[in-house]
Amino acid sequence: MSATAEAAEPRTDLVLLNPGPANTSERVRRALGRGDMCHREPEFARLLGSIREGLVETLVSPDSHEAVVISGSGTAAVEMALSSSVRAGRAALVLNNGSYGERISRMCTAQGLKSYEVTEDWDRPIASARVAEALAAHPDIDAVVGVMHETTSGLLNPMEEIGAVVAESDAVLVVDAISATGHEEPGLPQIRADLVCGTANKGLHGLPGAAFVLVGRGKGSSRVQEAPARSLYLDLAGHLRAQRAGDVLHTPAVQVYQSFDEAIKEFREQGGYRARVADYRARSALLRAGFARLGLEVLVAQPHRSNSVTAVRLPAGMTYDRLHDALKKRGFVIYAAQGRLSGDYFRVSNMGELSLRTLSRFVSELEGVLSPW
Ligand SMILES: Cc1ncc(COP(=O)(O)O)c(C=O)c1O
Structure with a gap:
């Protein structure tokens, strides 16, 4: 302000x-006032299922990823993905060329996670060769965590190239795509990310209060099962198990989810x-x-x-x-x-x-x- x-x-x-x-559109805002709903009833399970399906069908593919939706802002999704992708005694590699990369480094410190960094000027992309060098120099890296679109500067990092490098290693690729999902190129399928973090209220035109992680069915899903839960609230493996069964771990922002579902439908209808x-x-x-x-x-x-x-x-x-x-x-x-x-x-x-x-x-x-x- x-x-x-x-x-x-x-x-x-x-x-x-x-x-x-x-x-947001009138249609999305109106959905917020659709009425009360208990999150332990089948109608909520249907709503959650519709959002989860809509996200993977429009952004990736149901064959490659499944979605976990949480109540919270984008930072919660990134913190959940980071804390759930590094096994005990292993480290994260943070790609930092802006304030959101910097925030991920601060999350590592807050979570007591060992981390390395590749840094770059804020107006320059992170070169994939530097990611390859860091992976070769530090065999304990379990997750490479980077920002697809640095909202700080309006810069796109070359995530497709970085994804190709990480795919050759044992590490998982965690992408903060908070300000990229739905409208930036390349599309997420080309990036081959194991965990993709997004939010309702940027390029998907939903309201604030819902965020999500798209979990890759291969490496992403197994890594999330192997990493210890470092937070009770942001336990990605726990959320994944519950949501596969149409359930949620905690009280969700039900009305925000209703408008998010509408925003995803609008997105699909608009092409x-x-x-x-x-x-x-x-x-x-x-x-x-x-x-x-x-x-x-x-x-x-x-x-x-x-x-x-x-x-x-x-x-x-x-x-x-x-x-x-x-x-x-x-x-x-x-x-x-x-x-x-x-x-x-x-x-x-x-x-x-x-x-x-x-x-x-x-x-x-x-x-x-x-x-x-
Ligand atoms: C790239 C990126 N990551 C993370 C965030 C944090 O999202 P939130 O403010 O919803 O917690 C933002 C917010 O603008 C962002 O642009």
Whole structure:
């Protein structure tokens, strides 16, 4: 949030250009009010089954992965996958070129997990050769954990190449695809990840409060059974066993699941993964053409840019707070840059229920804010 004081009444008509929670459709929001439901009844088992099936059918394949859905944000899914993929006495290799990679390293520390790191500048991808070197140097690595789309910078890591390297080893590949599922390339089937973490409220256009891990039926599933449960709440093997039987371990955010199920149905009806990739590509191209026209510099160079987040350099003399507040008055919420990028950059996401028209209007408003100044 900007340092500037907020008005007493929150606005609900804002266009959210922050990378989640994203704007949702009326249909998805309405599903939230469908009514009460007990999570130990067959109707909940059907709802859970529908979400689990929908996720694997649209994002991977029922032959390759099965889904575990939990109540919580994306961080919970990543923490669950990490803590459930490293056997006792073994280590994780963290691929760190942004604040979400950094967060995974902090999770290792919090969980008391031994870890190694491959680090890179925040505007550069992690090279798969460096992952191969680290695996060769440290035979105790049990899991390679990386971020597909670093939301910090809008950068895509070469997960397909990294996946090919990891597939040759005994380690499992854990991918934080929180800001990539449903709209970034390559598609998840090409990446061959053993565990994929995602959330409802970014590119899948659901509401915040539900996250998931897609567990590979081969190495992923067996590793999860072998690793000790390091957390009672985030025990992936336990969740998997329960959900295979249509059950859940704890009280789920039932209403959020109802809207998530609706969002997945909407995603499928709109053409699924291919259609959303094309849509997001057109959105990000429109924004970036606008930034270029306004003389604004984008942090990440091609071909590493994602379809969904752009980190843009603040014009000289303009602060993030001033820009944020002026745009918010005009109905648009932009997002601050994180860590070492804050102060110099701002971020614009094009995830969620947005039209090209709305994004064109945003570029015009941005021009309006920047021109008299
Ligand atoms: C790549 C990535 N990983 C993890 C997270 C954390 O997700 P959450 O804020 O839902 O816990 C985010 C959030 O933006 C993200 O972009």
